[in-house]
Amino acid sequence: MSLSPIPRWLRFCCLASAVVVLVLFAGNSTCANEPLHVEIDRIVAQSVGGIEFESADDAAFLRRVSIDLIGRIPSATEIREFLHESHPHKRDNLIDRLLADPEYARNMMRIFDVWLMQRRTARNVSNDQWREYLQDAFAKNRPWSEMTQELLGSDGDRLDARGPARFYLDRECKTDELVRDISTIFLGRNLHCAQCHDHPLITDYRQTHYFGIAAFLDRSFLFEDKPRSLKIVGEKGEGETAFMSALTQVRGVTGPQVFDGPLIVEPVFAVNEVYAVPPSDGVRPIPRFSRRAGLPGAVISHPAFCRNIVNRFWAHMFGRGIIEPLDQDHSKNPPLHPELMELLARRFADSGYDLRMLLCELARTKLYARAASAAPDYPAEGSLRLAISSVRKLSPEQLAWSWIEATGRRSSEWQACSTELRSTDPKLLTILIRSDAGREAYLHRRLVADADLVIRAFVTSLPGETPQSETTPQQALFLLNGEVLQSWVASRPGNLVDRLQSQPFDREVATELFVNVLSRPPSAEEVQWVEDLLANSGEERALRIADLAEALLTSIEFRFNH
Numbered sequence: 001m002s003l004s005p006i007p008r009w010l011r012f013c014c015l016a017s018a019v020v021v022l023v024l025f026a027g028n029s030t031c032a033n034e035p036l037h038v039e040i041d042r043i044v045a046q047s048v049g050g051i052e053f054e055s056a057d058d059a060a061f062l063r064r065v066s067i068d069l070i071g072r073i074p075s076a077t078e079i080r081e082f083l084h085e086s087h088p089h090k091r092d093n094l095i096d097r098l099l100a101d102p103e104y105a106r107n108m109m110r111i112f113d114v115w116l117m118q119r120r121t122a123r124n125v126s127n128d129q130w131r132e133y134l135q136d137a138f139a140k141n142r143p144w145s146e147m148t149q150e151l152l153g154s155d156g157d158r159l160d161a162r163g164p165a166r167f168y169l170d171r172e173c174k175t176d177e178l179v180r181d182i183s184t185i186f187l188g189r190n191l192h193c194a195q196c197h198d199h200p201l202i203t204d205y206r207q208t209h210y211f212g213i214a215a216f217l218d219r220s221f222l223f224e225d226k227p228r229s230l231k232i233v234g235e236k237g238e239g240e241t242a243f244m245s246a247l248t249q250v251r252g253v254t255g256p257q258v259f260d261g262p263l264i265v266e267p268v269f270a271v272n273e274v275y276a277v278p279p280s281d282g283v284r285p286i287p288r289f290s291r292r293a294g295l296p297g298a299v300i301s302h303p304a305f306c307r308n309i310v311n312r313f314w315a316h317m318f319g320r321g322i323i324e325p326l327d328q329d330h331s332k333n334p335p336l337h338p339e340l341m342e343l344l345a346r347r348f349a350d351s352g353y354d355l356r357m358l359l360c361e362l363a364r365t366k367l368y369a370r371a372a373s374a375a376p377d378y379p380a381e382g383s384l385r386l387a388i389s390s391v392r393k394l395s396p397e398q399l400a401w402s403w404i405e406a407t408g409r410r411s412s413e414w415q416a417c418s419t420e421l422r423s424t425d426p427k428l429l430t431i432l433i434r435s436d437a438g439r440e441a442y443l444h445r446r447l448v449a450d451a452d453l454v455i456r457a458f459v460t461s462l463p464g465e466t467p468q469s470e471t472t473p474q475q476a477l478f479l480l481n482g483e484v485l486q487s488w489v490a491s492r493p494g495n496l497v498d499r500l501q502s503q504p505f506d507r508e509v510a511t512e513l514f515v516n517v518l519s520r521p522p523s524a525e526e527v528q529w530v531e532d533l534l535a536n537s538g539e540e541r542a543l544r545i546a547d548l549a550e551a552l553l554t555s556i557e558f559r560f561n562h
Contacts, residue, residue, distance in 0.1 A: 319390025
């Protein structure tokens with residue numbers, strides 16, 4: 001029996017359906033393969049209803065991205081080269097250069113030093129060991145998951161790997177401090193108020209969550225290795241984590257667990273088999289099963305891990321988090337844009353927890369490149385707040401290293417150390433002259449003490465607290481007549497004021513002053529202002545130039561990222 005031919009109209013419908021399916025598939029495939037920054041911009045554009053935002057000019061963009069990625073304002077040379085460059089993708093190329101610069105790793109080291117250790121004084125691990133570990137990790141672009149594994153898994157026993165153990169050792173293995181800081185720093189949920197009972201205001205934060213993390217840590221303690229004069233992490237092989245609600249008097253016992261994640265099942269050993277190295281006088285015990293060893297994996301595998309770090313990076317680049325405050329991720333405080341948060345967390349995990357990729361994609365968005373506006377003329381409600389540029393104060397570290405750059409402190413220090421090394425170590429001087437990276441690293445070490453003077457004056461929060469934005473009396477005095485800044489603007493060979501006073505024309509002084517300090521050319525009115533102040537200055541010319549420089553260095557325009 002022969003089959004009747006398929007009617008023409010049915011063949012047409014099948015063909016049309018196939019075309020539609022292919023088009024939809026191609027569209028979805030293209031969407032899935034789009035760069036992250038393109039997806040971010042599309043989501044934000046949809047959420048703000050087509051409102052158009054002005055883009056920042058090249059000078060403003062260069063200053064902003066330099067502060068965010070390498071921790072300082074751009075140099076005058078960097079400004080001129082960027083403003084004169086005509087490449088259509090020069091901003092993308094700039095981002096790539098900054099992320100490849102050794103100063104990127106140093107900047108990230110400073111950021112994560114504050115995030116992870118919250119300005120604690122070094123006790124059992126030196127700052128040098130800790131900071132070298134962080135800087136090396138960012139220079140090699142190591143995944144955040146690997147760093148977390150080391151930070152939460154190291155015990156400090158290996159002399160060549162003491163750095164990451166500082167997270168435990170300088171908290172002296174105190175369970176209460178560790179639970180609070182691990183839940184806050186790595187997971188974006190501050191469980192401090194859930195220690196004695198379920199959180200009184202946030203139903204998502206329960207006492208069982210607090211003690212679930214505590215169960216990973218309760219058996220750990222600070223062990224003193226006397227022969228090596230070291231403090232390391234020790235761990236017992238037994239002990240339960242029990243708790244009681246101060247409100248209901250209900251008692252409970254829990255094993256290791258991160259929030260509502262899977263409970264870690266502990267193997268059962270005979271009494272004489274609990275330890276691989278039994279405890280004895282002066283000997284660190286090593287249990288056959290380590291509860292603490294399971295903590296890094298439980299943290300990394302929890303969805304809050306990726307949400308937290310992308311939220312922190314979003315706040316770093318845009319001035320506010322998608323979730324604010326950063327340590328209050330719960331159902332009653334949802335993200336400004338849930339779809340955006342889900343996208344960022346998913347793409348970050350898919351990238352292999354690549355922090356550099358995340359920063360690169362955020363910096364490439366049109367959203368990041370928009371002009372700053374402190375007072376928008378439309379209501380900043382809901383997800384629209386995502387699209388508003390947040391003008392924020394420079395962090396103490398950003399302020400210190402930006403002042404060092406603007407005043408020419410780096411140049412004057414290089415001249416001074418060149419003179420010194422010429423007579424004391426000419427071979428080192430030759431090496432430094434031939435190696436830009438080596439010279440910058442050497443100068444950075446020499447200038448750290450100078451930067452710390454500024455940082456100490458502008459830190460306004462205690463360890464564990466959210467930094468405050470208000471200016472303190474100490475800071476006001478520092479800005480008005482601080483000896484540190486005044487010494488940097490005083491004329492010294494190679495610094496900014498030394499270079500400016502050699503300029504024969506006041507108009508050139510104005511241009512150089514504004515480019516070096518405010519990272520932009522001056523307006524006609526600003527040029528006139530400088531010319532008026534320098535007119536007939538005579539022997540006071542250098543002092544007046546120094547006063548002008550100090551006025552700009554302490555101005556609101558300089559002290560804010562915009």
